[in-house]
Amino acid sequence: MERLSNENVKRLPGDVTVPGDRPQTSGILHIGAGAFHRAHQAVYTDDTDWGITVAAPNSRGVIDALAEQDGLYSVATLGPEGVSMRVVGSIVDTLHIASERERALDLLAADTTHVVTLTVTEKAYTDPGGVPGLLAEGIARRAARGGPPLTVLCCDNLPDNGKTTRAAVEPLFDDRTRAWAHANVAFPSSMVDRIVPASTPATYERAFLELGVQDRAAVEAEPFSQWVIEDDFAGPRPDWDATFTNDVAGWERLKLRTLNGVHSTLAYLGALAGAETIGDTLALPGAEDFARWLIAEQIAPSFTPPDGQDTIAYGESVLERFANPGIRHRCIQIAMDGSQKLPQRLFATVADLADAGVDRDLIALPLAAWTRFCAGTADTDAELPLDDPLKDVLRQSLAAAGSNPAARIDAILGIRQIVPEHVADDHQLRRAAAKWLRELDRHGVATTLEHL
Numbered sequence: 283m284e285r286l287s288n289e290n291v292k293r294l295p296g297d298v299t300v301p302g303d304r305p306q307t308s309g310i311l312h313i314g315a316g317a318f319h320r321a322h323q324a325v326y327t328d329d330t331d332w333g334i335t336v337a338a339p340n341s342r343g344v345i346d347a348l349a350e351q352d353g354l355y356s357v358a359t360l361g362p363e364g365v366s367m368r369v370v371g372s373i374v375d376t377l378h379i380a381s382e383r384e385r386a387l388d389l390l391a392a393d394t395t396h397v398v399t400l401t402v403t404e405k406a407y408t409d410p411g412g413v414p415g416l417l418a419e420g421i422a423r424r425a426a427r428g429g430p431p432l433t434v435l436c437c438d439n440l441p442d443n444g445k446t447t448r449a450a451v452e453p454l455f456d457d458r459t460r461a462w463a464h465a466n467v468a469f470p471s472s473m474v475d476r477i478v479p480a481s482t483p484a485t486y487e488r489a490f491l492e493l494g495v496q497d498r499a500a501v502e503a504e505p506f507s508q509w510v511i512e513d514d515f516a517g518p519r520p521d522w523d524a525t526f527t528n529d530v531a532g533w534e535r536l537k538l539r540t541l542n543g544v545h546s547t548l549a550y551l552g553a554l555a556g557a558e559t560i561g562d563t564l565a566l567p568g569a570e571d572f573a574r575w576l577i578a579e580q581i582a583p584s585f586t587p588p589d590g591q592d593t594i595a596y597g598e599s600v601l602e603r604f605a606n607p608g609i610r611h612r613c614i615q616i617a618m619d620g621s622q623k624l625p626q627r628l629f630a631t632v633a634d635l636a637d638a639g640v641d642r643d644l645i646a647l648p649l650a651a652w653t654r655f656c657a658g659t660a661d662t663d664a665e666l667p668l669d670d671p672l673k674d675v676l677r678q679s680l681a682a683a684g685s686n687p688a689a690r691i692d693a694i695l696g697i698r699q700i701v702p703e704h705v706a707d708d709h710q711l712r713r714a715a716a717k718w719l720r721e722l723d724r725h726g727v728a729t730t731l732e733h734l
């Protein structure tokens with residue numbers, strides 16, 4: 283079957299948006315060839331004259347598909363009014379880090395590379411032997427050559443993600459590189475937002491129907507897209523149609539606590555209840571009211587939003603986006619790596635509520651749901667996968683706690699790699715979470731939500 287290519291892109295159906303003149307070189311090296319990059323940063327870059335080399339740390343699937351399609355792929359935007367298709371042309375080269383490490387290091391050191399963007403998931407920043415080690419070695423090579431300044435831009439869902447990236451990389455520098463990097467490498471923070479579910483066979487089938495040729499790197503996404511970037515670039519800055527600001531932290535907090543906090547909450551509740559997607563979970567009786575209540579009573583009072591933003595109104599728009607029938611974002615996908623996500627999505631909110639003297643009863647429900655999820659059995663008795671770098675610690679802690687709800691909550695709160703001490707010592711949270719866990723054990727998620 284014919285594949286999307288430079289040769290056939292100009293012959294696609296007239297309602298498909300196609301790239302104009304494509305860049306010849308890449309000033310951007312992107313690490314993490316996942317779905318999100320293709321539907322977010324690569325789309326913003328497609329509207330500029332910059333090009334991207336996209337690097338896959340391990341799995342070759344996406345970059346091989348891109349290479350076979352001259353770097354071209356499609357984004358299906360799925361809105362309430364239907365589908366619109368765009369072919370993106372900003373990816374001009376691909377790289378497989380596991381088998382081409384020298385090339386990756388040379389690119390990090392190259393005069394032509396000005397910006398490195400990252401979407402490697404939250405856990406990647408805790409592994410010095412992985413992406414942080416690669417960045418440190420590449421920057422050392424750049425420093426030794428006396429190369430031009432470099433900007434490393436994290437696009438993962440982490441708080442202070444620029445500082446987090448710097449903190450993962452800097453300790454790996456030798457003294458000479460550290461001094462050079464201090465003057466020549468910037469790590470701006472950014473808040474990234476667009477719901478991009480993992481591609482499925484239906485994604486590729488839709489791409490074929492809409493394009494008339496096969497696209498094995500197709501992605502699908504919601505219409506909404508946002509990118510707020512700290513305006514701290516060491517060298518040239520692509521003219522992305524993003525918001526450049528000096529204060530990203532407020533935007534990150536608003537998004538991580540509201541959108542991502544409610545996303546994770548619905549993912550654990552939905553997975554336990556046997557709902558496949560976030561949309562299906564929201565449709566459970568009582569679920570949308572609970573989400574709205576959580577935003578108003580717990581998330582909004584935990585922080586001050588950026589100027590001009592209202593957390594409750596923002597939360598309403600998030601719930602509308604979650605209900606988009608075109609987007610089938612699976613609970614199990616969002617539920618993965620909870621140990622890496624809940625500190626910024628849930629525990630930071632809990633800590634600020636306690637400091638402000640606000641009751642933590644409602645926010646204890648997602649903690650109870652995660653605790654029950656980690657044990658691996660849904661309300662229907664179906665097995666639930668626990669895909670988490672701390673899976674063994676979570677499972678062993680729960681097994682040692684036995685069946686008592688209070689002991690299980692204490693076991694989870696006692697894992698210091700995940701839960702900060704002051705949250706673990708929050709007796710009101712512990713009592714409320716144990717009460718919710720008892721409810722979930724006895725009645726399941728559906729009944730618990732219905733009778734809130």
Ligand SMILES: NC(=O)c1ccc[n+]([C@@H]2O[C@H](COP(=O)([O-])OP(=O)(O)OC[C@H]3O[C@@H](n4cnc5c(N)ncnc54)[C@H](O)[C@@H]3O)[C@@H](O)[C@H]2O)c1
Binds near residue numbers: 405
């Ligand atoms: N999908 C979304 O809706 C969305 C929205 C905003 C932000 N994000 C951010 O983007 C990240 C990736 O999302 P995605 O949808 O592209 O996921 P994905 O599963 O399609 O891709 C994940 C990417 O991360 C890489 N990766 C995974 N573990 C790694 C590790 N330990 N070291 C190095 N690389 C690793 C994989 O190689 C892959 O390229 C998320 O974790 C999140 O931080 C995603």
Ligand SMILES: O=P(O)(O)OC[C@@H](O)[C@@H](O)[C@H](O)[C@H](O)CO
Binds near residue numbers: 545546
């Ligand atoms: O991508 P993750 O795994 O960090 O989190 C799952 C979702 O909460 C997330 O991808 C949202 O869809 C996204 O943050 C919306 O911008």
